[in-house]
Structure formats: C-alpha cells, structure tokens
Amino acid sequence: MNKLQAMQVFVRVVETGALTRAADSLQMPKATATTLIQQLEAELGVKLLNRTTRRVSMTTDGAAYYPRCVAILAEVRETEESLAHRQSNPQGRLRIEAPTLMTRLVIVPALPAFFARYPQIDLQLGSSERRADLIEEGIDCAVWSGELEDSTLIARRVGELYFGTCAAPSYLAAHGQPRHPDELRTHRCINHFSPRTGKIFDWVFAKNGARIQSTLRGYIALDDENSYVAAAEAGLGIAQIPAFVLKDALERGSLEWVLGDWFPEPAPLNVVYPQNRHLSSKTRVFVDWVAELFSEHDGIQLRSSLRTHA
Secondary structure, eight states: OHHHHHHHHHHHHHHSSSSSHHHHHSSOOHHHHHHHHHHHHHHHHHOOOOOOOOOOOOOOOHHHHHHHHHHHHHHHHHHHHHHHHHTTOOOOEEEEEEHHIIIIIIHHHHHHHHHHTTTTTEEEEEOSSOOOOOOTTOSEEEEESSOOOOOEEEEEEEEEEEEEEEEEEHHHHOOOOOSSGGGGSSOOEEEOOOOTTTTBOOOOEEETTTTHHHOOOEEEEEEEEHHHHHHHHHSSSSEEEEEHHHHHHHHHHHEOOOOOOEEEOOOEEEEEEETOOOOOOOOOOHHHHHHHHHOOOOHHOOOOOGGGGO
C-alpha cells in the first residue's frame, strides 16, 4: 500500500463527502480508492469512516486522524514544491474556474504566454457563472467577481470589473436613447440573475458622488454571460456588460453606449482558494500571473478608449 496515497484518498473523501467524488477528483477508479481506505484502516487497526448508501462520515478516530493527514500531506507537497521552485519549474495538474466571458476573451488568449513561462503545468480551466464548491469539486482556485460570502475561503484582490450600459442600434432606433437612469423604467431592460439563487440583480449607477440603485422590470433575464451579450446584440433591450466585452462591441458597431457618463459600479475581482488547502507553487504562479494579466488589460482596468465612446 502507498500510505501517502491512501492518506490523500482519505482526506479527499472527508472533503467531498463521498468515495465516488473523491476518486473522480483524484482521477482514479472508485474501486482503487475503496481498497486504499480499507488497507489504511487495516494497517491502523481502526475504522476511519462510517459508510452508508447515502453518505460517508468520519468516526471519532477518523476525526482525530484527519488533521494530522492534512498536515503531513501539506508538508510533503511543500518539500517537493520547494525543490521544484528552486528549479523555477512548477509542474502538475492545476484546476481553475473563471467566469465564461473572462475565460474566453481575457484568460484563454493570454495562455500561450503562461505556458511559455510554465510549460509543465497541466491546466484544467472550467468556465461558468456559478460559484463552485472548491473543496468538493477539487478546484485549486477560482476567479470570482462581486462580493464574497464564503468566509472559509482566502481571497486575493486582483482587480476591478467595470461595466458599461449599452443597447443595439436597432433597439435605440425603435425605442430612443434614455438620458437618465430613471428613464430605464420605460424601456425594455435585459436582466441578469444569479444561477445559484435565481435572484435578479439590481441595476446600480454612479456619477459625481450620486448613486442610483433600481430594480427594473425586464422582458427577459439570463444567467449565462454569452447569452446575455447575444440578447443585447439582438436588440432585445438595454444591458450592462463588462467593459472588456463592450469595448469590442462598440468598435464593431453591434452595440452603442447608453446613458453617457452614468457608469455602473465596478465589481471586485478576486482569486479565491480554500483556507485548509496548502497553496502550491503551481497555484501561486497562476494567481500571480492572473493578477499581472488583469493589471495590464485595458478592458479590465478601464484604461482604454472605452470612455471616449460615452
């Protein structure tokens, strides 16, 4: 039995709450994970897990053994990675989650430079609007926009996500150009809702210290960023989309600026990772790279020609 591997399986079962999820996250057959747990329990002479058809939970002995396993595995990883760090050669599988449009338009186009710098990192990059359970799904870190609610996560601020209010030329030709946020109540607005809670997000505007927050009636609401932008370009109504997307759409003429210098409030951009997970060298270099990427991206930081369209 590979005891370190067995300890790793045990820790992942505790974190995910199921042998199947633990095996999937470690990319091994469930039968192998089960055998390793059984061998570990036999060698220790104690039962570590209570298993039912619905869930897996720790025994008293398992609860005592778990934090020691976490510490041992972290020390092993740190030792291995310190050697790799000396060689400036972080390596291994790295799983990341990021919002859909940001993945497609900002992160993916810059990845050739990332892999040129770190050729031995095997990147698994997921994109969605949901906030995944990082521990349960075996995700090393995620890029999230907006305020954080989960206090069990460590966050590093890597930028601000700016937005612009816009509409398709066809919509404005048919319905006119609003001059103030209050006029949006008489317009068709494309709402955005949380994929996790279903809550429709308010519209927020700021100008010269004044702030307006409104819940606007919409004829359509979407949770997918790609569909949201497509709805705006199709002329379905007025929308608020990220500056790095709007800049390109303005240049192509598919969208036009609305409401002049009434800007939506920016959302904080953070890279988050679990508190109880050792920050590996490969995760650290990715976080540093993302922070550098965002600091230099004119659409993220709004250091662009975007305001000239207002």
